[in-house]
Amino acid sequence: MKTLRSFTLASSLALSLAACTTTSPQNDSTHTMTVDTDDSAGEINPHIYGHFAEHLGRGIYDGLWKKDADGDYIIRDDVVDALKDLGVPNLRWPGGCFADYYFWQHGIGPKDERPSVVNNLWGGVTEDNSVGTHEFMELVAELETDPIVVGNVGSGTVEDMANWWQYVNHPGDSPMSKLRAENGRAEPWNVEYWGVGNESWGCGGNMRPEYYADLYRRFATFLHPYEDVKPFRIAAGAAGADYNWTDVVMERAGDMIDGLDLHHYTIQGSWETHKGQAVDFDESDWFELMDRAIEMDEIITGHKEMMDKHDPEKRVWLIVGEWGTWHEQEEGSIPGFLYQQNTLRDALTASVTLDIFHQHLDRVKMANIAQTVNVLQAMILTDGEQMLLTPTYHVFDLYKVHRGATALPIDLDQGQYRYEGDSLPALSATASRDDEGRTHISLTNIDPNVARTVEIDLEEMNVSDVKSGRILTADAMNAHNTFDNPENLVPQSFNGARVEDGTLIVELPAKSLVTLEL
Ligand code: AHR
Numbered sequence: 001m002k003t004l005r006s007f008t009l010a011s012s013l014a015l016s017l018a019a020c021t022t023t024s025p026q027n028d029s030t031h032t033m034t035v036d037t038d039d040s041a042g043e044i045n046p047h048i049y050g051h052f053a054e055h056l057g058r059g060i061y062d063g064l065w066k067k068d069a070d071g072d073y074i075i076r077d078d079v080v081d082a083l084k085d086l087g088v089p090n091l092r093w094p095g096g097c098f099a100d101y102y103f104w105q106h107g108i109g110p111k112d113e114r115p116s117v118v119n120n121l122w123g124g125v126t127e128d129n130s131v132g133t134h135e136f137m138e139l140v141a142e143l144e145t146d147p148i149v150v151g152n153v154g155s156g157t158v159e160d161m162a163n164w165w166q167y168v169n170h171p172g173d174s175p176m177s178k179l180r181a182e183n184g185r186a187e188p189w190n191v192e193y194w195g196v197g198n199e200s201w202g203c204g205g206n207m208r209p210e211y212y213a214d215l216y217r218r219f220a221t222f223l224h225p226y227e228d229v230k231p232f233r234i235a236a237g238a239a240g241a242d243y244n245w246t247d248v249v250m251e252r253a254g255d256m257i258d259g260l261d262l263h264h265y266t267i268q269g270s271w272e273t274h275k276g277q278a279v280d281f282d283e284s285d286w287f288e289l290m291d292r293a294i295e296m297d298e299i300i301t302g303h304k305e306m307m308d309k310h311d312p313e314k315r316v317w318l319i320v321g322e323w324g325t326w327h328e329q330e331e332g333s334i335p336g337f338l339y340q341q342n343t344l345r346d347a348l349t350a351s352v353t354l355d356i357f358h359q360h361l362d363r364v365k366m367a368n369i370a371q372t373v374n375v376l377q378a379m380i381l382t383d384g385e386q387m388l389l390t391p392t393y394h395v396f397d398l399y400k401v402h403r404g405a406t407a408l409p410i411d412l413d414q415g416q417y418r419y420e421g422d423s424l425p426a427l428s429a430t431a432s433r434d435d436e437g438r439t440h441i442s443l444t445n446i447d448p449n450v451a452r453t454v455e456i457d458l459e460e461m462n463v464s465d466v467k468s469g470r471i472l473t474a475d476a477m478n479a480h481n482t483f484d485n486p487e488n489l490v491p492q493s494f495n496g497a498r499v500e501d502g503t504l505i506v507e508l509p510a511k512s513l514v515t516l517e518l
Contacts, residue, residue, distance in 0.1 A: 030453045031413040035431045037439070037461050041358075041407040044432060046089040047366035048357050049396060049403050050148070052322060054096035056122040056375050057337030060131050063373035063382060064139060072111070073130045078387050079373060079380055080142050086379065086396055089403070090193065092148040092321060092368045093136050097121045097203035099195065100154030104164045107132020108183050121203065123336030133168060137189050146193060148234070148368075153197030153219055154205035162222035165194065169229050190229040195321075196220050199263060200236040201245060209245045212236065213252035220256050234319060237262035243302045250310040259366060261321035262303055265376075266293045266349055268327070278327040278341040279478050283448060286345055286477055287419040289325065290446045293349035294424060296323070297356045304363045320357065320367035324377030324392075325349055338375050343480040344489060344511060346377055347391035347472055351444040351513045354399055355428040358407055369396075381483075388486035391479075394472050398491060398515040401440040405432035408439070412454075417447035427452060427508075439463055439518040448477050448511040456504040463518040466504065469494035473512035 053059055064080075065073040094102050098121055106115050107129040114129040140147045149168070151161040166176035169188045177188065196219045198204045200212045207215070216235050223231040235253060237260040238245035246260065268276035268289040276285050303318060325346045326338075333339040350369070357364045369392070373380045379393040407430070414425035426447040433439050439461065445452050458464070471494035479489045494514050496507035508514055 029415070029450055030455065031415050031427060033410060033412045033429065033454050033456045035439070035441070035456065035461055036409040036411075037433065039409050041409050042361050044358055044361055044402050044405055044407050045365040046403040047146075048354070048361075048364065049087070049399070050090040050092065050366055050368040051083075051088050051372045051379070052092040052096070052368040052370045053372050054375065055094050055098045055102070055119060055127055055131075056096060056371065057334065057339055058374040058382070059371050063375070063380075065131055065135070073135070075139055075142060076382070076387075079382065080139070082380055082387070082389060082393070083143055083372070086393065087400060087403070088143050088145040090146040090148050090366070090368070091140060091143065091372070092150065092195070095150060095198055096322070096370075097198065099150035099198045100152050100156070100200075100204040102152055103156065103160065104133055104152075104167070105160075108134065108167075108179070121336075122338070123334055133164075134183060134185060137168070137185075147189070147191050148193040148195060149191050150195030150198050150234075151219070153200060153215060153236075154203070158219055158222055161196075161219055165223050165231070169226055171227050188226070188229070192229055192232045193234060193259075194223055194231050195234045195236070195261060196223075197236045198261075199239065201239055201242070204236060209248035210252065213249045216249070216253045217256055220253075232258045234259040234261050234321070237319070237321070238303065240264045241299050241302060243306050246303045246306040247309070250307055250316070254310045254316060257316050259317040259319045260303075260307065261319045262299070263322040264296060264299055264320065265322065265324060265326040265370070266296075266353075267325070268292060275326060275328045278330065278346075279343055279480060281345070281478060283419060283477070286448055287417075287422070287424065289345060289349060290352070290417070290424055293325075293352050294356075296320075296353050297359070300356065300360045300364060304360065307363060314363055317365040318360070318363040320364060322370045323353060323367060324370045326376055340376060341480050342377060342381070342390035342392050343478045344391055344472070344474050345477060347395045347489075348444055348446050348511065348513060350377070350392045350395040351399065351442065352428045352446060354395070354402075355430050355442070355444065358402065358430045358432075361407055383483050386483045388481045388483060389490075390481060391472065391489050394489070394491050395513060398470055398472060398513060399430075399442060401434065401438075401515065401517070402430055402432045402442065405434040405440070407432050415452060417450070426450070427454065438467075440515060441518065442513065442515045443506060443508055444513045445508045445510060451510050452508045454506040454508055456506065458499065458502050458504050461518070465499055465518070466497045467517040469497050469514055469516045471496070471509070471512055471514045473509050477511060
């Protein structure tokens with residue numbers, strides 16, 4: 001699908017962090033930008049940088065965990081170390097679709113007594129429940145992250161979910177806290193973020209929003225607050241542009257919802273026939289995927305309108321609980337395992353998407369890219385004992401500086417990336433100031449052919465110099481890391497920014513992402 005999509009960010013102008021001008025640039029490769037350091041668009045919630053780990057493919061088994069010499073699953077230190085370096089604000093588990101098939105009771109107690117089930121959703125493989133609640137909580141503790149547990153609404157009962165909540169959170173004397181203690185954990189884990197079903201319009205039960213809203217109310221009622229933990233109740237949100245779902249669920253259950261979990265993937269090609277390839281693509285595929293990624297802005301805008309109707313105070317978080325690129329899985333990988341490579345193209349869709357989240361930070365407070373290891377747009381790929389960091393990992397690393405920082409409104413002439421008579425905004429950006437007063441600017445140029453010069457007026461910014469810069473770019477559109485060459489695409493130091501007469505001039509190469517510290 002090719003559409004003229006220039007200047008779409010103007011739709012969120014009022015609260016926009018990267019509001020764009022409506023004037024055309026003098027030529028296609030020089031662009032102006034201003035940053036309003038006196039004003040603030042609000043805090044970039046660190047939870048926007050959240051992750052997701054489902055019992056799917058090699059995400060859990062052979063991803064976050066591996067077998068030791070005795071055949072028992074242990075946490076993979078190399079993977080955990082890399083994730084700790086990145087910083088993981090939250091981790092969503094056990095699904096995804098798997099959540100509505102998951103009976104938590106199968107995953108507690110002695111491992112040799114845990115039943116095996118078939119993971120019909122993802123490859124029909126045997127799930128022996130080696131990783132259950134205690135193991136997940138151990139991982140969360142190692143990662144020093146906030147768990148997001150998604151309960152089973154589709155095939156479970158209210159009692160099941162209420163008992164799971166009690167099992168992980170009850171501080172005193174209760175049947176479930178006793179059971180937890182018998183299984184080796186006396187203290188509650190105090191899990192706050194709790195999903196009430198996943199994609200209940202689809203794999204989570206094929207429900208209509210009216211029905212789900214009532215069911216949600218019922219399930220959510222039994223998540224009782226305890227002394228040290230109050231549930232943050234997350235309702236299943238819409239699929240992509242299904243605004244009616246949001247309208248109905250918010251109208252009927254909004255008073256009991258703390259977060260609404262929208263899912264939207266970026267695909268090239270179509271769900272029905274063929275999705276695009278992760279590595280083997282041409283410029284038409286590049287353009288199409290970028291176009292699809294930018295759609296996130298329109299989709300969030302549409303859902304915000306619905307949420308504003310029912311929650312004008314913006315109490316309820318819009319959570320983009322699953323996002324990222326979804327390609328045909330790698331040839332030769334196990335069907336249903338959704339294992340895909342990750343190139344510079346994926347990386348730039350990620351930076352553009354993060355910019356969009358920042359532009360909507362009045363409502364978007366949490367997001368989870370799918371999925372952490374070996375599944376879809378992963379941070380990390382593993383092969384036996386080997387591991388590599390994907391280009392998307394490096395984007396999250398370059399964007400670390402914006403987490404929890406104050407977003408600064410910007411006015412950017414985005415220019416146009418033209419391809420065969422169509423065009424997209426070429427540039428995307430985020431500017432923020434951290435607690436220590438440092439200003440960071442990230443700039444993405446999605447145009448694979450044209451380098452761009454961005455001129456940033458420093459007069460109002462109270463900064464005088466560029467302290468450092470890093471860039472992610474490559475000659476090839478499909479540059480990626482392999483187990484033979486894991487550092488083929490990594491951030492490099494960037495020296496293409498200079499200050500001249502109070503103007504910061506950034507020479508942004510084609511298909512690149514740059515983060516500067518000022
Ligand atoms: O992330 C893969 C799947 O995509 C999830 O299980 C589901 O929620 C979504 O449709």
